[in-house]
Amino acid sequence: MNEATPSQYSEEFEVNMGPQHPSTHGVLRLMLRMNGENIVRATPYIGYLHRAIEKICENRTYAQCIPLLDRFEYVTSMASEEVFVLATERLAAVEVPERAEYLRVIMLEFNRIASHLIFLGTFSLDLGAITPFLYCLREREQIMDLFEMTSGQRLTYNYIRVGGVAYDIPEDFLPLARKFVDTFQHRIDDYEAILTQNPIFLARTKNVGIISKDIAVNYAASGPVLRASGVKWDLRRDDPYSIYDRFKFDIPTGTVGDTWDRYMVRVQEMRQSNEIVRQALDQLPQGDYKTKMKAVFKPPVGECYARIENARGEMGCHIISDGSTKPYRVKLRGGSFCHTQLIPAIAPGMMIADLVATFASLDVILPEVDR
Amino acid sequence: MELTPLFQWIDTQLISLVEWLGLPIWFAELLEMVLAAVAVLLMAFLIVLFLVWWERKLSGHFQQRLGPMRTGWHGWLQTIADGLKLFQKEDIIPTNVDRKVFFWAPVVCFASSYAAFAVIPWGEGVIPTDLNIGILYILSITTFVVISLLMAGWSSNNKYALLGGMRSAAQIVSYEVPLTLSVLGVIMMTQSLSMVAIVEAQESVFSWFIWRQPLGFAIYLVAAVAETNRAPFDIPEAEQELVAGFNIEYSGMKFAMFFLAEFLNLFLVSAIATTLFLGGWQGPFLPSWLWFILKTTFVIFVIIWFKWTYPRLRVDQLMEFCWKVLLPLAFLNLIISGFLFRG
Numbered sequence: 147m148n149e150a151t152p153s154q155y156s157e158e159f160e161v162n163m164g165p166q167h168p169s170t171h172g173v174l175r176l177m178l179r180m181n182g183e184n185i186v187r188a189t190p191y192i193g194y195l196h197r198a199i200e201k202i203c204e205n206r207t208y209a210q211c212i213p214l215l216d217r218f219e220y221v222t223s224m225a226s227e228e229v230f231v232l233a234t235e236r237l238a239a240v241e242v243p244e245r246a247e248y249l250r251v252i253m254l255e256f257n258r259i260a261s262h263l264i265f266l267g268t269f270s271l272d273l274g275a276i277t278p279f280l281y282c283l284r285e286r287e288q289i290m291d292l293f294e295m296t297s298g299q300r301l302t303y304n305y306i307r308v309g310g311v312a313y314d315i316p317e318d319f320l321p322l323a324r325k326f327v328d329t330f331q332h333r334i335d336d337y338e339a340i341l342t343q344n345p346i347f348l349a350r351t352k353n354v355g356i357i358s359k360d361i362a363v364n365y366a367a368s369g370p371v372l373r374a375s376g377v378k379w380d381l382r383r384d385d386p387y388s389i390y391d392r393f394k395f396d397i398p399t400g401t402v403g404d405t406w407d408r409y410m411v412r413v414q415e416m417r418q419s420n421e422i423v424r425q426a427l428d429q430l431p432q433g434d435y436k437t438k439m440k441a442v443f444k445p446p447v448g449e450c451y452a453r454i455e456n457a458r459g460e461m462g463c464h465i466i467s468d469g470s471t472k473p474y475r476v477k478l479r480g481g482s483f484c485h486t487q488l489i490p491a492i493a494p495g496m497m498i499a500d501l502v503a504t505f506a507s508l509d510v511i512l513p514e515v516d517r
Numbered sequence: 518m519e520l521t522p523l524f525q526w527i528d529t530q531l532i533s534l535v536e537w538l539g540l541p542i543w544f545a546e547l548l549e550m551v552l553a554a555v556a557v558l559l560m561a562f563l564i565v566l567f568l569v570w571w572e573r574k575l576s577g578h579f580q581q582r583l584g585p586m587r588t589g590w591h592g593w594l595q596t597i598a599d600g601l602k603l604f605q606k607e608d609i610i611p612t613n614v615d616r617k618v619f620f621w622a623p624v625v626c627f628a629s630s631y632a633a634f635a636v637i638p639w640g641e642g643v644i645p646t647d648l649n650i651g652i653l654y655i656l657s658i659t660t661f662v663v664i665s666l667l668m669a670g671w672s673s674n675n676k677y678a679l680l681g682g683m684r685s686a687a688q689i690v691s692y693e694v695p696l697t698l699s700v701l702g703v704i705m706m707t708q709s710l711s712m713v714a715i716v717e718a719q720e721s722v723f724s725w726f727i728w729r730q731p732l733g734f735a736i737y738l739v740a741a742v743a744e745t746n747r748a749p750f751d752i753p754e755a756e757q758e759l760v761a762g763f764n765i766e767y768s769g770m771k772f773a774m775f776f777l778a779e780f781l782n783l784f785l786v787s788a789i790a791t792t793l794f795l796g797g798w799q800g801p802f803l804p805s806w807l808w809f810i811l812k813t814t815f816v817i818f819v820i821i822w823f824k825w826t827y828p829r830l831r832v833d834q835l836m837e838f839c840w841k842v843l844l845p846l847a848f849l850n851l852i853i854s855g856f857l858f859r860g
Contacts (some may be wrong), residue, residue, distance in 0.1 A: 161676055183680075190564060274748055274829025280580035346749050346828050499831045 155447045156269070158186055161498075165194050171268060172503075172512035176489070178498070185501060188493035190486050195516040203340070203476040208234055208308060208443055216302035219480060219514040221264055224250075224257040227306040230476075231461040232387060232453035234308050237467055243434040246310035247389045252323070252426045253293070253305060254388075254454075260289045260414045261457035262419075265509040270341060271407060272506040273350050278340055283476065285333055288326050295319060307441065310436025320427065332415055338514035342410070351406035355492055355504030358403055365491065366484040369459025371508055374411045375403035381455035385507040393422045405507040412509070444471055456484050458509055477480040480514035519804055521642035527552070543625045549710060551733040557634045565780045569596040572821050579825045601778045603776075606769035611674065612744055614766065618672035622665045623767065623774035629661030630781040637788050638712045640798045640806030641672040651712035652704065656697055659744070662782065663689045666763045670776070677730025680775055684832055691839045693752075696740035698847035702726075702854040703793045716797030725796040729858075741786035742820055743839070745779070749827040750835060779786040787816035 164175035173194035200217050216223040218430040228250060235242065264277040267282035288311040290300045296361050297305040297317050301415045305312050341347050357367065362375040372379055380397045398414030400407025447469040453462040459481020468474040493501055526817045528549065535545040536798060570585070570593055577584025585592025636651040638644040648654050663686050670682015704710060704728050707718040721727050727734045743750040791797060791812040798805035802810075830838065 159676070270828060274751065275827060276576075277580050277825050280582065284581055340826070341828075344828065347832055349834050350828055350831060497831060497833065499829075 151333040152439075157232060158268050163498075164191075171510060174293075174486070174512055174515075176501075177322075178493075178501075180498075183499075185225075185493050185495045185496050185498065188489050188501065190489050192376045192486060192512070195513050197513075197517065199517045200476050200478055203473055205472065208473065211476070212307065213302065213304040213479075216304060216478070217513065218478060218517060219456070219458070219460050219461065219511060220301055220483075222228065222257045222457050223302050223316070223510055224253045225454060225461055227303065227479075228254055228388075229452055229454045229456075229461050229478075230465075231306050232454065233314050233450045233463045233465045236451040236452055237448060237465060238308075238443070240309045240439070241437055242310055243437060244431050245314075246487045248426050248430045249311050249315060249435060250388055251393075252313075252423055252430075253296075253303075253392065255294060255401055255423045256289050256323075258419045258457045259416050259423075260286045262416045264287075265412055265457075265506075266337060269503075269506045269509075272502050273347065275341070277336060281333075281337065281340075285330060285412060288322075292319060292323055292326070295322075307352055307436065309436070309439045314435045320430075323427060325425070327420055327427065329389075330420050331417065334413060334420075338413060342413070348406065349505055351507070352404060354405045354500050355496070355507060356404045357488060357492060358404060361488070361491060362403060365488050367459065367488065368484065369456065369481045370408055370411045370415060370486055371459060373397065374400035374407035375488050376401055381453060381460060385453065387452070395419075395422050400505070405476040405503050407506060408509075442471060444469060453479070456481060458504070458511060458514065459485065470511075478517060480513070482508075482510040482514040485510050486515050499517075519642070520640055520652045520806055524642065530800035548771075549646050552670065557645055558631065561631060561634060561777075561781055561784075565777050566596045566600075566785065568780045568817065569599070569776075571817075575818070575821050576825045577734045579822075587703070600773065603773040606772075608769040608771065609766075611766050612667060612670070614674035616675070618668045619766075620771075622672060623771045623778075624665075625668065626645050626662055626665035626778040627774045629658055629665065629776045632658050633785050636712050637785070638697070638716055638744045638792060638797055638809070638810055640804065643798075644713060644807055645719045647711060649711045651699060652715070652789075655785070656693075656700070659785065660689075660693065661784070662778070665778075670763040672765070675766055678763050678765045680789060681765070685763060688746070688750065688832075688835060689744060691836060692740045692743040692843075695839065695843040695847040697746060698844070699730075699733045699736040699740065700793060700851055703766055704860050705851075705854055712792055716792055716799065719796040719798075719799055723778050725794065725799075727794040730794065730850070730854065732846065733854070734790070736847050736850065737790060737794065738816075738819075740839075740843060741790060742823060743787055745782045745820070747783065747820060748824040749829050750761075751824075751829060783817060783820065784813065787813045787820065807815075817821070 158179055158181050161180050162175065163178055165173040168212075170347045175191040175194065178185055197217070199214060202214060206214065211230060213226050215226045218226040234240075256351045263282040263286045263330050267279035270276075270278040293305075296298050296313060296319060297303040299305075300362055308503035313476065354416065356374050359375050359377060361367075362372050362377065367375070368379070376399055378397055378399050381387070382395075383397060395418045396414075398411050399419065400411050415462045445467045447467055449464065449466040451462060453460050455461075460479065461481065464475075464477040466475040488508065489501075489505065492504065496504065531545045531548055531552075532542070535542065535548070573595065574584040574591070585595035588594040588598050610619060633655045635645045636648050636654055638647075666689075667682050667684045670678045670680075670685075673679070703715060706726070706729065707715050709715065709718075764772060765777060788809075791809060795812045797812075797814070798809040800808035803811075
């Protein structure tokens with residue numbers, strides 16, 4: 147049933163899926179060449195959300211770039227701030243206080259959980275199960291509340307700054323965060339109970355959209371997509387940044403690289419992130435939350451590339467500085483862009499329903515693809 | 518509080534009215550028919566009003582939210598507000614559609630579900646008409662829904678609509694087979710196709726057919742959910758794949774007709790399940806029509822529960838499930854019933 151076999155009675159036709167289609171998570175446009183329900187060819191068209199973020203950065207000071215970069219990957223804004231700040235700090239050799247590093251890790255991991263919750267919700271939504279989506283948003287809401295009480299924002303935080311973080315956490319942050327960490331592991335059990343071994347869910351995800359190890363590596367897949375294909379590669383362990391080498395956590399991997407593996411890897415990652423947050427909350431030291439910076443920040447001439455492990459794979463930022471207050475060039479790298487390229491490689495022979503499931507499991511976010 | 522005396526009273530009043538007017542006696546029967554049809558239509562509207570609100574409330578509570586709360590007490594006016602909105606909507610007919618077919622599709626869809634209500638036994642003596650082939654009539658008249666979906670999908674001049682129409686046609690035609698076979702077991706045991714006779718065969722709680730035909734009931738329930746195009750079998754309208762399926766080009770009242778028919782079908786399959794397997798109106802203490810409504814509501818609750826819990830099957834898996842699992846099971850059930858209950 148899955149092979150696209152043209153016969154004299156069937157005629158191939160084009161279906162334009164998107165840019166306003168409920169399951170394309172934003173404004174991706176897919177041109178599908180169909181043979182009945184089977185896909186012969188899928189071509190993604192991107193660029194509907196291009197905002198020239200990299201170019202605008204060249205006209206802004208380093209501090210002004212941070213709120214703009216919140217819009218680069220808005221589901222995990224903390225990560226897009228962190229990667230830029232990390233590159234800048236390495237360029238200018240800025241010391242970051244201990245407490246600030248811990249706060250950053252707490253926020254980053256909370257943000258990763260929030261992002262994976264969005265993935266879990268929209269993924270089950272794309273499979274037709276509506277209820278898990280609202281459960282996931284309920285938990286995400288608590289994380290958003292924590293972010294709001296710290297940074298004043300719920301989506302675009304402008305929290306991680308060069309040399310530290312913008313504000314210290316308020317008094318009632320710690321008890322609430324601890325409460326969340328304690329309850330969240332049971333919530334994940336609930337999600338798994340409703341999905342993981344559900345026969346319909348298994349039928350829809352097992353052996354669907356298989357991305358082999360070779361394809362994953364050759365197409366520069368990273369993050370959960372790469373790990374689901376069986377490659378144990380996590381920048382938090384393999385190229386530690388910030389203070390990730392101080393925490394104990396596992397790197398969940400899949401075996402086949404199908405849609406179910408990608409789902410499972412992300413669910414496990416939520417558990418691991420939860421553990422990292424727990425450890426960070428326990429070890430959180432007292433002290434300054436930012437270093438005193440000069441009023442006019444000018445990094446030395448040079449260039450620097452920083453990369454971090456984001457919820458959607460490797461997120462990188464290459465800054466070239468000419469010694470002025472503004473970066474000469476900023477180049478961003480996001481996992482979603484590479485993962486979108488996987489579509490033409492794995493889509494042929496699938497049914498539309500499988501493509502929807504597979505695309506959801508790649509967890510692509512379009513603003514990051516288009517910048 | 519049985520309703521039979523009320524009907525008898527209406528009956529005598531009508532006959533005396535007709536005699537007083539000096540009209541032939543068949544005129545009274547005609548009047549009765551019209552009255553019954555209008556009553557059923559009103560009932561159908563009331564049911565849909567309630568079901569839409571109830572599904573929204575239930576789904577809300579399943580999902581840790583409240584559902585509609587603003588219009589009236591706990592939002593009970595919500596469906597009426599939605600209906601009024603749909604009445605006011607512009608009736609858009611896209612260019613290049615087959616206008617006649619496009620117009621008649623929702624009408625056929627609604628009419629076939631409505632017509633099936635003619636043989637639903639609401640209570641003891643509360644049945645519009647007790648056909649001696651009642652269940653056969655329902656099974657055949659509801660098949661018209663397929664034609665209407667095909668009409669809608671074909672005439673809309675839209676690829677998504679066409680895909681949706683074809684999918685639902687394939688699905689409903691396939692699931693009709695195990696559905697009919699599961700019903701056959703009950704018919705074999707009652708030796709009658711009449712809905713009233715089937716209910717009367719289930720006098721006590723232990724003679725309900727759900728105990729004597731458990732497999733048949735399970736098959737019926739699954740096939741019925743597929744028949745109504747509800748999750749996990751809502752392939753025809755899979756919004757993530759087809760946006761809305763066969764009714765994508767419909768708006769305003771035409772859309773409302775499809776919507777009405779969808780919920781009428783939901784009620785219909787639950788009412789049939791109640792009649793065939795759950796003893797229909799039979800039950801102690803409460804009046805018979807209340808028992809019927811309570812049992813039907815429970816079945817509807819279960820079906821809604823399915824919808825808000827399960828993901829959706831893929832279209833080929835759906836077919837495989839029907840032909841490779843449900844159909845053999847239905848035949849097995851038929852054979853077992855044949856051996857166990859030789860008349």
